[in-house]
Amino acid sequence: xRRLTPYLLALPSWMWLAIFLVVPMVAMASVSLQTGNAIxxxxxxxxxxxxxxxxxxxxxxxxxxxxxxGLATLAMLVIGYPVAYWxxxxxxxxxxxxxxxxxxxxxxxxVLRTISWNFLLSDNGILLGTLKGWGLLPADFHVxxxxxxxxxxxxxxxxxxxxxxxxxxxxxxxxxxxEAAQDLYATRxxxxxxxxxxxxxxxxxxGVLMTFVPATADPINAAILGGTSNTMxxxxxxxxxxxxxxxxxASALSFTLMAVLLVGIFVYxxxxxxxxxxxxxxx
Amino acid sequence: xxxxxxxxxxxxxxRDVFRLAGFSAAGLALAACGVQGQKAxxxxxxxxxxxxxxxxxxxxxxxxxxPEYMPEDKGPLEKxxxxxxxxxxxxxxxxxxxxxxxxxxxxxxxxxxxGYDIVVMTNGIQLQHMIELGYAVPLDHAxxxxxxxxxxxxxxxxxxxxxxxxxVPYTSGVTGIAYNTELVKEEITSxxxxxxxxxxxxxxxxxxxxxxxxxGMIALGVDPEKSSEADWRKAGExxxxxxxxxIVRKYYDQSYIDAVAKGDxxxxxxxxxxxFQRQLAGExxxxxVPAEGGTIWTDNMxxxxxxxxxxxxxxxxxxxxxxxxAAELDEYIQYVTPVPAVQDLLREKAKTAKGExxxxxxxxxxxxxxxxxxxxxxxxxxxxxxxxxxxxxxxPIFQSIxxx
Numbered sequence: 001x002r003r004l005t006p007y008l009l010a011l012p013s014w015m016w017l018a019i020f021l022v023v024p025m026v027a028m029a030s031v032s033l034q035t036g037n038a039i040x041x042x043x044x045x046x047x048x049x050x051x052x053x054x055x056x057x058x059x060x061x062x063x064x065x066x067x068x069x070g071l072a073t074l075a076m077l078v079i080g081y082p083v084a085y086w087x088x089x090x091x092x093x094x095x096x097x098x099x100x101x102x103x104x105x106x107x108x109x110x111v112l113r114t115i116s117w118n119f120l121l122s123d124n125g126i127l128l129g130t131l132k133g134w135g136l137l138p139a140d141f142h143v144x145x146x147x148x149x150x151x152x153x154x155x156x157x158x159x160x161x162x163x164x165x166x167x168x169x170x171x172x173x174x175x176x177x178x179e180a181a182q183d184l185y186a187t188r189x190x191x192x193x194x195x196x197x198x199x200x201x202x203x204x205x206x207g208v209l210m211t212f213v214p215a216t217a218d219p220i221n222a223a224i225l226g227g228t229s230n231t232m233x234x235x236x237x238x239x240x241x242x243x244x245x246x247x248x249x250a251s252a253l254s255f256t257l258m259a260v261l262l263v264g265i266f267v268y269x270x271x272x273x274x275x276x277x278x279x280x281x282x283x
Numbered sequence: 284x285x286x287x288x289x290x291x292x293x294x295x296x297x298r299d300v301f302r303l304a305g306f307s308a309a310g311l312a313l314a315a316c317g318v319q320g321q322k323a324x325x326x327x328x329x330x331x332x333x334x335x336x337x338x339x340x341x342x343x344x345x346x347x348x349x350p351e352y353m354p355e356d357k358g359p360l361e362k363x364x365x366x367x368x369x370x371x372x373x374x375x376x377x378x379x380x381x382x383x384x385x386x387x388x389x390x391x392x393x394x395x396x397x398g399y400d401i402v403v404m405t406n407g408i409q410l411q412h413m414i415e416l417g418y419a420v421p422l423d424h425a426x427x428x429x430x431x432x433x434x435x436x437x438x439x440x441x442x443x444x445x446x447x448x449x450x451v452p453y454t455s456g457v458t459g460i461a462y463n464t465e466l467v468k469e470e471i472t473s474x475x476x477x478x479x480x481x482x483x484x485x486x487x488x489x490x491x492x493x494x495x496x497x498x499g500m501i502a503l504g505v506d507p508e509k510s511s512e513a514d515w516r517k518a519g520e521x522x523x524x525x526x527x528x529x530i531v532r533k534y535y536d537q538s539y540i541d542a543v544a545k546g547d548x549x550x551x552x553x554x555x556x557x558x559f560q561r562q563l564a565g566e567x568x569x570x571x572v573p574a575e576g577g578t579i580w581t582d583n584m585x586x587x588x589x590x591x592x593x594x595x596x597x598x599x600x601x602x603x604x605x606x607x608x609a610a611e612l613d614e615y616i617q618y619v620t621p622v623p624a625v626q627d628l629l630r631e632k633a634k635t636a637k638g639e640x641x642x643x644x645x646x647x648x649x650x651x652x653x654x655x656x657x658x659x660x661x662x663x664x665x666x667x668x669x670x671x672x673x674x675x676x677x678x679p680i681f682q683s684i685x686x687x
Binding site: 037038039040060061115118122123124125140142144145223224226227228229231235236239241242243244245 | 381382384385386388412415416484492526531532533534536538541542545546547671672674675678682686687
C-alpha cells in the first residue's frame, strides 16, 4: 500500500490529463480522419488525404500565421527583455507595483482590449486624426486593416507572457555574480553578455514558448485588426468548424498546426542548446 | 524555490513522454467514433398532432434572441406575462447564425435540450440545417390565430419554410449600401459604387458568404434566388477582382457600422435597421437600396427540439402578432415588421405625440426601410437556397475571397 501511495496521490492529475487532454485529442485525431457532411454525419474512413487537402488549401494562411507569430514573438522579445531587466534590477522596492501595472490591462477581456485598438487607431480617430490634422501624416494613411496592425495587436496582447518569465529568471540572478564579473575586469557589456544573458536564457525560452504558440494560433487579432489578406489559420479553423461544420478539416488543420509548432519548439530548443525542453520551460 | 514548486516543475524524463504517447495510442484505438448524422424525415401530420396533444402549458418560457431586438423595458414581454400569467426569461445570446448553430448543433445532435423554448434565426444556411436536421418543432397552427389574422401575405409564403411549418417571422431587414455622408460627396444609387476604383481602400464588404455572394450576383444582374453554380463562379471572379484591385478595405462582421460611422470606410454593405438607428442618433450615415437591387432577409422564431415549454413558446410567438404589441416592438427595433397594421398604428401614435418623438415616429412611418412599398419590394431579392451538396461548392468560392 505504502508503495502505491504516490501513484494514488498522482491519480487526480492523471485523471485530469486523461479527461481534458488525452480524450479530446484522441477524439480530434479520430474526427480528422473521417469523411461525410454535417447533415448525413461523418464516418471513420481513415482518410489521411484530409490532411493533404486541408494543408493544400490553406498553406498560405498556415505559413502566414507562423510568420506573424514569429515576428510578434521577436517584437515581444525586443520590447519585453529590457522591461523585465529594468524591473528586476532597477525596480527596487516597487517591483511588485510595476508588475501589477504591467498586468493591469489584462483584467479587461482580450477581445475588448483588441476592439479598443480599433477605436484608438481609427483612420480619423484620436491618434491618427490628430496627426493628420497637424499635417504629419498623409490623409489616406491608415494602420487598421494592415499586417502591421495584426502583428502589433499580437505583440500587445501577449507581451506580459514574455516579460514575466524573463523577469523571474533575471530576478534570480545573484547580483554578486555580476559584481564578481566586474571585479574580474569585465566591462558592463561583457558582464551582461557573458553572465546575465546566459542565466536568463531559460526565462527567454519559456517566454518565447508562452507567446509564440498562442500568437500563432490566435484568430482574434486578425479578425478585428486585419484587412483583406491577413487571415490567419485560427480564423480558418473557426470558420471550418462553426460555419462550414467541416469538423474533419478543422481537426486536421488543428493537428497540423500543433505538429508544426511542436517541431518548431524542438528545433528551437536544440538551437538554444537547452538539453531538456520541459526543464527549461519549467524553470 | 520551495519544494512544492520544485515538485510541480520537475523535469519529466524522456521515458515519461513515451509512456504518455503509449496511452494516447491506446486511446486512439478506442475512439473510432463517428459524428452521427440526423437527417430527419418530414414529420407525419398525426405525429405532429400527437406531439402537441401531449404538451401542457407550464407557465414559463425562455426566449433566446439577438441584441437590440427587444425594448429595454421588455414591454411586450411584460404585457404577455400579465395577460397569460406566463413568466419569461429573455436572453440575448445570439450574435451570429453560424456561431449560434455551431454551438447548438452538438447539443441537439446528442438529443439534449438547448435550454431555450424560442430561438430566432435568419433564413439562410443554418436555419435550413435546423429544419433539415429535425431540430425545429413543427408548429401547431391551430394555436396561432393572431399570426393567421395579422401577418402580411408575404410573410406567410416564404420559399425556405412553405406554409410556416416550422417558423414564423420575427422581423425582416434589407441588405443594401450605407455611406458616410460627410466623406462621400455624391448621391450613391448603384451597386457599382462598391466596385468603383475611386473608393479604393474605402469600401467595406460583408464577410458572410451568402451576403457577399448576393451582392456579387446582383452586380452581375443575376437574381441570387434563381442562381446556378456558374453564376456563383462569375460572382466570385467579380468579387475577387474587387479585392485584388485593393478596393475592399476589410470583410466585416457587425462592426461595419462603426467603421462607416467613424469614416474608416466611406461606403459599405449594410443592414437597414443598424443604419436607421445610427441615423436617428445623429450620425452621418445614410442607407440606400441599390438601383440594381438589394436583398431582404427575415429573422424567424422557432421552437428547438427538446424545448421544455413548447405550448408557452407558441403562445408567446402568437402574442407578438397582435398589432399593438408588434407596433411597440417595431418602434424600438426599426426593421420591417411582418404585421402590416403596425404602420397605421404608428401613424396614429405620431398624431398625438409631441416634439422629437413625433418627428421620429413620422420618419419611421414614411421610411421605406421599415415599410417598403410594393415597388421597393420589387427591388429586393431573396437568398440563394442551397442544399448541403451545393453549400460545399458555394462556401469555398466566397470564403476563398473573404478569408484569403
